[in-house]
Amino acid sequence: MHSLKTGLVNELYMLLYRKKTIVMLIVSAILPVGLALSLHKLQPLMGLVAVSRTFPIDMLGFYTALWIPLFIFLMAADLFPNEVSSRTLKLSLLRPITRFRVFASKTLAVLIANAAILLLLGLVTVLCSLFLGSSGTFHSSEVIKAYSAAWLSMAAVSALFIFLAQWFNSASGSFAFSIVVYVVAKAAPFFSSKVASFSPISYTDWHLMWLNSSVMPSKLFTAAIFLISSCILFLSLGYFIFNRKEA
Amino acid sequence: MNGIVSVHSLTKSYGKQKGISDIELELYPGDIYGLLGPNGAGKTTLLKLITGLVRPDQGSVRLFGHDISDQFEQAMRKVGCMIESADFHDFLTADQYLRMVARFYPDLKENRIGEVLEIVGLQHARSQKIRQFSTGMKQKLALAAAIMAGPELVILDEPTNGLDIEGTVMFRQLVMQCSAELGTTFLISSHMIHELEQLCNRVGILFGGKLRTEGSVSELLEHNQSLEQFYIQQLAGMKEAIRNA
Numbered sequence: 343m344h345s346l347k348t349g350l351v352n353e354l355y356m357l358l359y360r361k362k363t364i365v366m367l368i369v370s371a372i373l374p375v376g377l378a379l380s381l382h383k384l385q386p387l388m389g390l391v392a393v394s395r396t397f398p399i400d401m402l403g404f405y406t407a408l409w410i411p412l413f414i415f416l417m418a419a420d421l422f423p424n425e426v427s428s429r430t431l432k433l434s435l436l437r438p439i440t441r442f443r444v445f446a447s448k449t450l451a452v453l454i455a456n457a458a459i460l461l462l463l464g465l466v467t468v469l470c471s472l473f474l475g476s477s478g479t480f481h482s483s484e485v486i487k488a489y490s491a492a493w494l495s496m497a498a499v500s501a502l503f504i505f506l507a508q509w510f511n512s513a514s515g516s517f518a519f520s521i522v523v524y525v526v527a528k529a530a531p532f533f534s535s536k537v538a539s540f541s542p543i544s545y546t547d548w549h550l551m552w553l554n555s556s557v558m559p560s561k562l563f564t565a566a567i568f569l570i571s572s573c574i575l576f577l578s579l580g581y582f583i584f585n586r587k588e589a
Numbered sequence: 590m591n592g593i594v595s596v597h598s599l600t601k602s603y604g605k606q607k608g609i610s611d612i613e614l615e616l617y618p619g620d621i622y623g624l625l626g627p628n629g630a631g632k633t634t635l636l637k638l639i640t641g642l643v644r645p646d647q648g649s650v651r652l653f654g655h656d657i658s659d660q661f662e663q664a665m666r667k668v669g670c671m672i673e674s675a676d677f678h679d680f681l682t683a684d685q686y687l688r689m690v691a692r693f694y695p696d697l698k699e700n701r702i703g704e705v706l707e708i709v710g711l712q713h714a715r716s717q718k719i720r721q722f723s724t725g726m727k728q729k730l731a732l733a734a735a736i737m738a739g740p741e742l743v744i745l746d747e748p749t750n751g752l753d754i755e756g757t758v759m760f761r762q763l764v765m766q767c768s769a770e771l772g773t774t775f776l777i778s779s780h781m782i783h784e785l786e787q788l789c790n791r792v793g794i795l796f797g798g799k800l801r802t803e804g805s806v807s808e809l810l811e812h813n814q815s816l817e818q819f820y821i822q823q824l825a826g827m828k829e830a831i832r833n834a
Contacts, residue, residue: 429676
């Protein structure tokens with residue numbers, strides 16, 4: 343376990359040493375503040391537009407649909423194909439750590455980074471909602487529930503794009519392909535509703551289901567099992583390819 | 590006597606391209622083994638197979654008695670490597686990179702990073718980004734990482750590439766010192782035959798993916814003026830044999 347922990351710590355440090363990660367984290371925090379301030383200023387002019395008590399949930403929808411997937415594409419491209427093209431994968435593989443643990447540490451780093459963005463977004467939007475928002479009741483349990491659910495859907499999206507990244511030997515190719523796959527997968531349900539049931543990308547807004555009291559617990563359970571299964575399936579396939587890579 | 594490195598029937602091919610075939614190699618504690626061969630002979634492929642970077646089609650590699658295919662962590666615990674070119678995450682500083690390496694070895698002394706940087710002559714560049722490093726500096730940093738944990742086996746692929754004269758002398762002294770004081774075993778692939786002649790106690794010549802000749806340097810020098818002369822003779826003989834076959 344020491345090697346897995348070390349691998350994970352190293353991957354997390356490397357994410358933080360990359361300028362683009364820091365920029366994305368800063369933008370993740372600034373974006374809701376900017377939006378909240380703008381809405382606060384515009385409220386007297388536009389009446390209804392205001393930072394409501396549901397601001398953390400409203401922003402979560404935008405983040406899970408666009409911002410976090412973009413972050414996932416970047417991280418998956420950096421941690422896998424970029425390491426092959428820049429021949430730095432061997433730096434990890436030549437240490438006393440198995441390939442499985444190298445793969446696991448990179449994957450865990452992506453999942454932890456997702457959690458960090460969600461935590462940052464949650465904190466910032468809750469503060470915006472409290473200090474700049476309109477009056478009303480604030481349900482912290484709902485926010486926690488929604489953000490936890492969002493993390494699971496982002497984990498499934500991460501697993502899918504980590505798997506896809508294994509097919510590439512260049513970061514730019516992987517990043518561009520991920521965007522195309524994401525757009526196609528988002529548009530596909532408009533043409534065939536069946537696609538939505540079997541694509542983890544269709545679950546980016548499933549946190550809303552957790553806030554809707556009319557949704558049956560069995561449906562939430564089924565969706566959760568689907569997302570967990572997607573994680574297991576895509577990560578297993580991803581590892582299968584990663585394990586065969588020559589550094 | 591059990592070998593620190595035991596390679597048996599190791600074979601790897603790349604489609605129609607030759608890799609290596611049927612390699613048998615045994616390294617014993619304290620050996621400084623030089624791997625010689627022309628470009629494309631399979632030296633890097635052999636070192637990649639020994640360190641698990643590439644999977645063999647056939648055969649096995651054991652390091653310290655552990656098979657690298659199923660006991661990789663145990664096998665690599667006492668191994669330091671520098672394979673192919675010295676590539677790094679260039680957004681890191683030398684210190685940040687070596688800290689990452691050091692985390693894998695929890696028993697290291699706190700000032701070990703400073704020590705290895707001083708050994709390779711890079712202490713002045715500790716906080717410098719690797720992207721500002723010259724090829725020789727990167728090579729030195731790779732050497733520093735390879736000896737970080739005081740390994741019992743060091744595997745080096747073209748370690749003097751890009752090193753200036755001072756760097757080459759430092760490398761030679763480093764190998765001699767580790768060998769004399771710590772009994773470190775070395776497996777070195779290099780074209781710098783004079784360097785290998787001074788350093789190694791055993792050499793092997795790889796040609797066309799096969800380990801054609803092996804022997805003790807002192808014995809070879811009894812019958813030849815230099816290792817270079819022996820190598821050239823052997824290579825000519827091998828080429829001739831292949832032409833006649």
